[in-house]
Each structure stands twice: as structure tokens, then as C-alpha cells.
Amino acid sequence: MNFDSLLPNLGEWLRGTGPESDVVLSTRVRLARNLAHYPFTNRATHPQKGETAGRAKDALAHAGLPYPLAYHDVTGLSPLDRQFLVERQLISRELAAGSPPLDGPRGVALDEKESVSVMVNEEDHLRLQVLRSGFALDEAWQDIDRLDDALEARLTYAFHPQFGYLTACPTNVGTGMRASVMLHLPALGLTKQIDKVFRALQKINLAVRGLHGEGSRAFGDLYQISNQVTLGKSEPKVLGEIREVIQTILTYERQARALLVKERKQAEQDRVARAIGTLGSATMITAEETMELLSAVRLGIHLHLIDDLPATAVNQLFIHTQAAHLQKLMGQPLDGEERNAARAKYLRSKLRELGSH
Amino acid sequence: MKCQACDNPATVHVTDIVNKQRRELHLCEACARQHDLIPDQAVPQFNLKALLGLLVAGHPAAAPGADPAALKCPACGLKYAEFRAEGRLGCPAEYDAFRHALEPLLERIHRSLAHAGKAPRAAGRRAEVDGLRERLAAAVAAERYEEAAGLRDRIRQKEAPG
Numbered sequence: 001m002n003f004d005s006l007l008p009n010l011g012e013w014l015r016g017t018g019p020e021s022d023v024v025l026s027t028r029v030r031l032a033r034n035l036a037h038y039p040f041t042n043r044a045t046h047p048q049k050g051e052t053a054g055r056a057k058d059a060l061a062h063a064g065l066p067y068p069l070a071y072h073d074v075t076g077l078s079p080l081d082r083q084f085l086v087e088r089q090l091i092s093r094e095l096a097a098g099s100p101p102l103d104g105p106r107g108v109a110l111d112e113k114e115s116v117s118v119m120v121n122e123e124d125h126l127r128l129q130v131l132r133s134g135f136a137l138d139e140a141w142q143d144i145d146r147l148d149d150a151l152e153a154r155l156t157y158a159f160h161p162q163f164g165y166l167t168a169c170p171t172n173v174g175t176g177m178r179a180s181v182m183l184h185l186p187a188l189g190l191t192k193q194i195d196k197v198f199r200a201l202q203k204i205n206l207a208v209r210g211l212h213g214e215g216s217r218a219f220g221d222l223y224q225i226s227n228q229v230t231l232g233k234s235e236p237k238v239l240g241e242i243r244e245v246i247q248t249i250l251t252y253e254r255q256a257r258a259l260l261v262k263e264r265k266q267a268e269q270d271r272v273a274r275a276i277g278t279l280g281s282a283t284m285i286t287a288e289e290t291m292e293l294l295s296a297v298r299l300g301i302h303l304h305l306i307d308d309l310p311a312t313a314v315n316q317l318f319i320h321t322q323a324a325h326l327q328k329l330m331g332q333p334l335d336g337e338e339r340n341a342a343r344a345k346y347l348r349s350k351l352r353e354l355g356s357h
Numbered sequence: 358m359k360c361q362a363c364d365n366p367a368t369v370h371v372t373d374i375v376n377k378q379r380r381e382l383h384l385c386e387a388c389a390r391q392h393d394l395i396p397d398q399a400v401p402q403f404n405l406k407a408l409l410g411l412l413v414a415g416h417p418a419a420a421p422g423a424d425p426a427a428l429k430c431p432a433c434g435l436k437y438a439e440f441r442a443e444g445r446l447g448c449p450a451e452y453d454a455f456r457h458a459l460e461p462l463l464e465r466i467h468r469s470l471a472h473a474g475k476a477p478r479a480a481g482r483r484a485e486v487d488g489l490r491e492r493l494a495a496a497v498a499a500e501r502y503e504e505a506a507g508l509r510d511r512i513r514q515k516e517a518p519g
Contacts, residue, residue, distance in 0.1 A: 232469020
């Protein structure tokens with residue numbers, strides 16, 4: 001399979017068009033499901049994983065979904081393609097790596113819009129995911145609920161009358177649902193209020209993570225906020241709680257942005273101009289520095305401090321400067337230093353093209 | 358307050374309550390890091406596996422009289438001690454086989470012992486079962502076990518195929 005055709009697309013989560021997209025990049029809902037009568041993936045033999053993957057593939061092929069899902073065997077993908085799918089938020093780092101006990105038969109089914117992904121033989125036999133641009137919890141839930149129903153009609157899920165959907169890790173048992181919202185919070189960072197927000201979130205059992213989920217660092221002021229509790233609360237209740245909290249954070253971030261414009265406009269303008277300057281003239285640049293600078297530019301656009309760069313262009317630069325995307329664009333494998341040089345070259349030419357340099 | 362492992366001031370505090378017994382852990386940042394409670398990251402977050410390990414280790418009182426570490430899954434052979442070390446269960450049967458040891462853990466993670474929400478059902482019967490499930494959650498939370506058992510039986514009945 002060749003994923004190069006996806007390269008020019010921004011994918012659902014970077015489309016930047018959904019509700020509240022000045023702050024909310026994307027909404028994701030995932031459901032963890034396991035097949036009854038099989039060990040969980042970490043305890044399954046390769047032949048057993050072959051069986052669970054076979055059943056999942058069959059159900060996916062005959063689910064009668066309004067969008068076709070194409071199944072990709074991850075073991076048959078090059079490391080570059082796997083990394084590419086991780087960068088596009090379509091598979092987890094764990095499914096890509098396949099380190100024991102998650103080695104052996106595994107795969108992912110994807111729709112054309114890159115909005116739906118079903119990982120097979122990740123920590124749980126099935127990890128259903130729906131991604132939506134902007135703040136769209138209800139829409140994402142409706143989509144995934146329908147997908148789950150369609151698969152359930154063809155599979156026997158491990159379900160317990162008291163504990164609900166059974167999962168390999170007790171932190172997911174019950175609904176198996178994790179709803180997360182990806183936020184861009186540069187102003188709360190600049191005004192040093194972000195830690196206060198996180199402390200408040202932890203008190204109400206919501207998790208804060210970086211771009212690539214558990215254990216990843218928060219680069220470029222991007223944060224994922226998600227529920228921790230999966231047992232004892234219905235899906236709509238959990239979604240309602242997250243919605244309320246995100247609304248509050250949106251208000252805080254916008255207040256902080258307004259304050260920046262009111263009290264530090266000159267300094268912000270300078271910061272944004274310097275960020276564009278560095279992006280447009282550096283000859284070596286890391287992915288991390290790129291993300292930090294693009295974060296400043298993105299804020300500058302939404303504060304109307306610059307008007308000659310569209311927000312979607314920033315989103316495109318953001319994804320295209322990630323390691324695997326960059327190597328695909330350049331058409332060759334590049335090691336660390338070469339990559340930093342190629343990234344800088346790409347940024348220089350893109351910014352020239354966009355006419356701001 | 359001093360760190361329980363050394364004499365530095367304690368800055369990391371973990372509290373949990375099991376069987377109405379309060380248990381506290383006070384450590385300095387260095388010792389908490391040593392126990393892998395805090396990884397080196399920009400975003401503050403707990404290492405769940407390490408936390409589970411520490412909390413579970415402190416509570417061998419699972420099924421009365423039984424040592425949960427010696428429990429073994431009849432379906433896949435996973436030992437409870439292996440689950441404690443890895444943080445992952447081996448198969449769906451363990452939610453029953455390890456139930457007494459798992460329930461305090463689930464209570465700590467989710468503050469609940471019963472699912473409320475979607476169930477694999479034809480859409481028509483789902484709402485009814487959801488209602489029963491919410492009542493079950495409330496009954497378990499209020500320690501009304503007889504009522505909970507009755508509700509559980511009714512849910513089982515509804516979930517029975519056909």
C-alpha cells in the first residue's frame with residue numbers, strides 16, 4: 001500500500017474548519033472492544049491474533065457502512081509508512097512499533113477522509129476511533145456509536161453484566177470510551193495560567209496529554225484533554241462533563257488572547273514576526289522548534305496580527321514538517337541532521353511561496 | 358512534612374482509601390521519581406502502572422482469607438501477580454476470576470463498580486437495560502447489595518440471547 005496519495009491532504013484533524021477552530025483543532029472519540037472467548041492481545045499467540053484479525057477484517061468488510069474502510073496489514077508496512085500514519089493520528093505508536101507482546105498480526109482499517117480508523121490487535125482487539133475537525137463531541141460520538149453497532153452485529157464482544165465492555169487494562173473497562181479534545185492554548189501558556197488550568201482538570205479526573213497521547217510532551221502549546229473514568233458513567237454523561245470543561249477553557253484562552261492584544265500587542269507582534277523570520281530563513285531546524293514557532297504564527301493569525309497567511313497553511317506546515325511526512329515529500333530517507341536541513345529548506349520555500357517572505 | 362524514604366521535605370502526596378482505611382504516601386520529588394511515580398515530562402502526569410503497583414501492593418486483603426497474588430486465571434493461566442507487574446489482564450475471564458482483588462482497584466480508578474451506558478443490544482431493549490444499569494450503579498454505590506443483586510439478575514435476563 002502506498003500512502004503517498006494522502007500527502008497533499010490535511011486529514012480530518014488538521015482541516016481547521018470545525019466549530020471553535022481558533023482554539024480547538026480536533027475532537028476524537030475512541031472505543032475499546034474485545035472479542036469474547038479470546039485472550040487479550042498481550043496474552044494471545046500469533047495464531048490467535050491471526051484469528052481475531054481475521055474476524056475483525058470480515059466484520060469490517062461486511063458491516064454495511066456508508067463509507068468504505070480499507071484494511072492495511074501493519075506488519076506489511078514500511079517503518080516510514082507506519083510513522084506517517086502515527087503523525088496523521090490514525091494509529092498509535094504502540095501499534096506501529098509492535099514490540100512484544102503487541103507483535104504479530106495487527107492492522108488498521110481507514111476511511112478515505114481519514115476520519116475513521118479501527119486498529120486491530122492493539123492493546124485491545126479493536127480500537128475504534130472517529131476524528132472530527134473542531135469541537136464536535138456529539139457528532140463524533142454518533143459516528144462511532146453507529147460504527148460500533150455495525151461491528152457488534154457481526155462480532156461477539158466481551159461484555160460483562162456488571163463491568164460492561166471488558167478491556168485489557170482496568171482503566172478502560174465499562175464504556176471503553178475515551179473522548180479527547182485537542183486544544184491550542186498559547187495565550188494561557190504566555191500568561192502563565194496553564195498550570196492552574198491543569199491542576200483544576202486533575203481534580204475533576206480529566207487527563208491532559210501532549211500531541212501524541214500518553215507520555216508525549218506538549219509541543220507547540222497543543223494539549224489533549226480527555227476523560228479518565230470509564231466505569232459508572234454513561235457515554236453521554238461523560239461527554240457532557242468534558243463539553244462543559246472545554247467551554248470553560250475556551251473562555252479562559254480567549255480572555256487571555258484578548259488581554260495579550262490589549263496589553264502586549266507590540267510585544268506579540270514582534271514575537272510573531274520573529275517566528276516567521278526564523279521559519280523563513282533558518283538553514284537547520286528541529287521539529288520541536290518548528291512546532292513552537294508555528295504555534296506563535298497560528299496565534300498571530302487568530303489575533304489578526306498578520307493577515308497574509310491562512311490558518312490552513314500553518315496547519316499544513318505543521319504536519320508536513322513532521323519526520324515521516326518530510327521524508328516522503330523529499331522522496332528519500334533522511335537522518336537527524338539531514339532532516340533538520342531539509343525541514344528548514346522546505347519551510348523557506350513554502351513561506352516564499354505563500355508570499356510572506 | 359518529611360519524605361518517608363529520606364529526610365528531604367515531602368512534596369508528592371498520594372492518598373487512597375480502601376475499606377474506609379486511609380493510607381497515605383509522602384515522598385520528596387527525587388524519591389517519587391525513583392519509584393517512577395513521576396516521569397521526566399513537561400506535562401505533569403502520573404505513571405499509572407507504577408501507581409497501580411504501589412497502591413495494589415499495599416492491599417493484600419482481597420477475597421477474605423485468600424492471597425490475591427496466588428490467584429490464577431482458569432481460562433488463560435495468568436497469575437494475579439503477573440497482572441500486578443504488567444498492569445494488563447490476560448483475558449476477559451479474569452474480571453470474574455480476580456473480581457475480589459480487582460474491585461478495590463476499580464473503585465479507586467473509577468469510583469464505581471458497575472457499568473452505566475451502552476451495552477451490546479438491539480436498540481429497542483437498550484434503553485431499558487441502561488436504566489437498570491444506572492440503578493445498579495446507584496445501589497452498589499450505596500452498598501444496597503441485595504437490591505444490586507436483584508438488578509444484576511434482571512439485567513442478565515434482559516441480556517440473554519433471544
